[in-house]
Amino acid sequence: MTSYDEMIDELSILCGIAPQYFDIFGQSHITAIETKKAILKAMRRKVDSLEEVKKEIDDLRMKPWKSFMEPVTVISAREQPVTMPIHVPIEAGSERGLSISWVVEDETGDGCKGFISGDRMTVSQERQIDGVRYIKVNLVEISDRGIGYYWVTVACTHPEPIFPGGKTKLEQTSRVIITPDACYMPPQLQQGRAWGLSINLYSIRSGRNWGIGDFTDFKTIVGAIACLKGEFVGINPLHAIPNARPCGISPYSPISRLYRNGIYIDLEDVPEVKESEDTRKLVFDEPFAAELGRLRAEDFIDYEKVMSLKETVLRLAFERFYEREYKGRGCRGERFRGYLSEEGADLEAFATYLAISDFLMEEEERRGGRDTVSGVPAKAARYSWQQWPPEYHNPSGSAVREFRMSRAKQILFYQYVQWIIEEQLRAVALEADNSGMTVGLYQDLAIGSLGGGSDAWGCQDVIAGDVDVGAPPDDFNRNGQNWGFPPIIPEKLKETGYELFIQTIRKNMKYAGALRIDHALGMFRLFWIPRGMSSKEGTYIQYPYDDMLRIIALESVRNRSIVIAEDLGTIGENARETLARFHMLSYRLFYFERNYPIPSFVSPEKYPDMALCAVTTHDLPTLYGYWAARDIEVKKQLGVYRSDSQWQEQLKERERDKGLIIAALRSCNILPDNDTQDPTAMPPMSAEICLAIYQYLGLTPCKLLLVSLDDLTGILDQQNMPGTVDEYPNWRRKTVLTLDEILSGTPLADISTVFEKGLADRERRKMK
Numbered sequence: 001m002t003s004y005d006e007m008i009d010e011l012s013i014l015c016g017i018a019p020q021y022f023d024i025f026g027q028s029h030i031t032a033i034e035t036k037k038a039i040l041k042a043m044r045r046k047v048d049s050l051e052e053v054k055k056e057i058d059d060l061r062m063k064p065w066k067s068f069m070e071p072v073t074v075i076s077a078r079e080q081p082v083t084m085p086i087h088v089p090i091e092a093g094s095e096r097g098l099s100i101s102w103v104v105e106d107e108t109g110d111g112c113k114g115f116i117s118g119d120r121m122t123v124s125q126e127r128q129i130d131g132v133r134y135i136k137v138n139l140v141e142i143s144d145r146g147i148g149y150y151w152v153t154v155a156c157t158h159p160e161p162i163f164p165g166g167k168t169k170l171e172q173t174s175r176v177i178i179t180p181d182a183c184y185m186p187p188q189l190q191q192g193r194a195w196g197l198s199i200n201l202y203s204i205r206s207g208r209n210w211g212i213g214d215f216t217d218f219k220t221i222v223g224a225i226a227c228l229k230g231e232f233v234g235i236n237p238l239h240a241i242p243n244a245r246p247c248g249i250s251p252y253s254p255i256s257r258l259y260r261n262g263i264y265i266d267l268e269d270v271p272e273v274k275e276s277e278d279t280r281k282l283v284f285d286e287p288f289a290a291e292l293g294r295l296r297a298e299d300f301i302d303y304e305k306v307m308s309l310k311e312t313v314l315r316l317a318f319e320r321f322y323e324r325e326y327k328g329r330g331c332r333g334e335r336f337r338g339y340l341s342e343e344g345a346d347l348e349a350f351a352t353y354l355a356i357s358d359f360l361m362e363e364e365e366r367r368g369g370r371d372t373v374s375g376v377p378a379k380a381a382r383y384s385w386q387q388w389p390p391e392y393h394n395p396s397g398s399a400v401r402e403f404r405m406s407r408a409k410q411i412l413f414y415q416y417v418q419w420i421i422e423e424q425l426r427a428v429a430l431e432a433d434n435s436g437m438t439v440g441l442y443q444d445l446a447i448g449s450l451g452g453g454s455d456a457w458g459c460q461d462v463i464a465g466d467v468d469v470g471a472p473p474d475d476f477n478r479n480g481q482n483w484g485f486p487p488i489i490p491e492k493l494k495e496t497g498y499e500l501f502i503q504t505i506r507k508n509m510k511y512a513g514a515l516r517i518d519h520a521l522g523m524f525r526l527f528w529i530p531r532g533m534s535s536k537e538g539t540y541i542q543y544p545y546d547d548m549l550r551i552i553a554l555e556s557v558r559n560r561s562i563v564i565a566e567d568l569g570t571i572g573e574n575a576r577e578t579l580a581r582f583h584m585l586s587y588r589l590f591y592f593e594r595n596y597p598i599p600s601f602v603s604p605e606k607y608p609d610m611a612l613c614a615v616t617t618h619d620l621p622t623l624y625g626y627w628a629a630r631d632i633e634v635k636k637q638l639g640v641y642r643s644d645s646q647w648q649e650q651l652k653e654r655e656r657d658k659g660l661i662i663a664a665l666r667s668c669n670i671l672p673d674n675d676t677q678d679p680t681a682m683p684p685m686s687a688e689i690c691l692a693i694y695q696y697l698g699l700t701p702c703k704l705l706l707v708s709l710d711d712l713t714g715i716l717d718q719q720n721m722p723g724t725v726d727e728y729p730n731w732r733r734k735t736v737l738t739l740d741e742i743l744s745g746t747p748l749a750d751i752s753t754v755f756e757k758g759l760a761d762r763e764r765r766k767m768k
Helices: 006-012 033-042 050-066 187-191 215-225 277-284 286-297 302-325 330-366 378-382 396-406 407-434 454-458 489-496 497-507 543-561 575-580 623-627 628-635 644-667 686-700 741-742 747-767
Strands: 020-022 028-030 071-075 082-087 099-105 113-115 123-129 132-140 148-157 167-178 194-198 233-234 257-259 440-445 467-471 514-517 525-530 538-541 562-565 584-588 611-614 702-708
Touching: 006 033, 006 050, 028 396, 033 132, 033 167, 033 467, 033 538, 050 123, 050 132, 050 454, 050 686, 071 543, 082 148, 082 167, 099 233, 167 467, 167 543, 194 747, 215 233, 215 407, 233 514, 233 644, 257 302, 257 407, 257 454, 257 497, 277 302, 302 330, 302 407, 330 378, 330 396, 330 407, 330 454, 396 407, 396 623, 407 440, 440 497, 489 611, 497 514, 497 543, 575 584, 623 628, 623 686, 628 644, 644 686, 686 702, 686 747
Parallel strands: 071 167, 194 233, 194 702, 233 440, 440 514, 514 562, 562 584, 584 611, 611 702
Antiparallel strands: 020 028, 082 132, 099 113, 099 148, 123 132, 148 167, 467 525, 525 538
């Protein structure tokens, strides 16, 4: 007799839950039964009794037959003509009375029809389920179609009421996605290479911005890099975030990945601000100007204050826009209406979420700053829809519909803010294009969004509950990581035709000549951690990676956007090979490219060509910080190390690695041999060594070389210290130099020379 635990194991396998996994050290981890049960519940499976588990297993096994059509089919353009299987419940001998018709529509609404009668129909399979006979019929398209998205509506009719429920007709609409087999690659890069600059836009210090980098700073940097023959500028994710400490300032923890952060708007470049005398008076008013001066001078970003000042001005600008352009049907008003029509329900849902947040915040402040339902502080509840009154939990419910009608202007304000962002980001992309950049803007897509955020509120049907995404223990995080946001349920993703995934990729590729997908390995398998459990107790869940990669390839070709798949961490079998097959660039970091188990650094020629190479990321030490072991010292101060011996061991390894770096540079004749009396003397980090390391990467065959602005300007401290919240100034640190000082100095010009020298040296090596 099969036990309850055995049935849980069987159901878990059907749902893609890994029975075990191997960590980065090669150690096997068996998934505990309690972890499986918690994850199954998060997937909305009923598992409280043996009978419930049995029913779930039966439903899953029979689902393809009981579903008239698959909700979505994703195929290669080479696999045409499209075959659409349908499953029809029908008694033996009744097939001749069947009539099957279908309509295929493309994205413009154009379509064609097909028809087959029962006497010409071929039954490919049949099965008895619970006393009902099901037949499988394959409908085959006549001709091939171009890549894109299609809707197929199939109707199956019979003159007698033979279908379940006494029906004479079965009808369903399904999505068909026809894709290329590879992502876009510009012709110039199919044989060539390019370099670009990586910046943290928020960190840019300038004499004109409002205490945080903005789109005008971004545009200025793009123009400067283009003049130096750089082909792209990479930035942090621009996703919408709460802009409130301690947990609401990470660009990798957004409330939405579909829309962007208004804090990056250059207010002085908004037409309604430039044209309004009242707004100009406010900005130049002494208290306001003094506050701006303080925000510019501070070494750390005050997100709340910056956003508060910007929103004050934006609301004044919106009032002018609303009266003169929107109601008055001006040219800008008409362009805005076109934007609203193009964005549709997604933008309305995002703006409604923010408007409800504002409304509830106002209500809570009137009650003394605490939410009477949850008892949590007002600011904490503002961006967590689960903390809202229950009537606002359903985006399609009557309370939310009434709210939309009563607060239409407030909702329109947030739509206006996104439109302003769109205009200014488009101007940056146009600057890159007009400057002749091969790639242009290199944007970044976070792996997920917060469970209390707008995306999760609007897409509750596909988001898992009571579980977070993270990573198992590895070299850098011995306890594993919990990233604090919920995953998408693979089955629900497919049932909804991948709509949320499609929109996320599409909106982030807009204006992006390249898109980095954070933790791209998560499209193969994602590490789920049930709430209340440690990261060590989590496990991997399988995802429909082939479908997802094909959708990315389709959007990549349509948007002419290169894809960089961040493939660091615990790598599953064949993941990198599959990404390469789709022409997604690997993400190779100098720090990690070693000849393991020997810790020496990989020689340049051994790097893959289909890759982007870089020294570091926001989560890792800068070159100057690495050399000074600044990251190790900060971790010691934060109590990360369990003992002094562990800290000292890290210091010893760092000294060893610095020596290995110098040896690698000298082996390529990038640095001269040590001519001091002490051959073991370690030179201090300098502009020469920094540039030498980038020259080393310039010798690789990698398609793209990404240069960190923090390295070029000699910053010691990294932008983010994983595992910390407010103990370290994550995401708040500004550049040491102003933008004018950076652009007028030599580091940027030096890196351009270094890259050109690396190309020349590489060609000489190939000839030898």
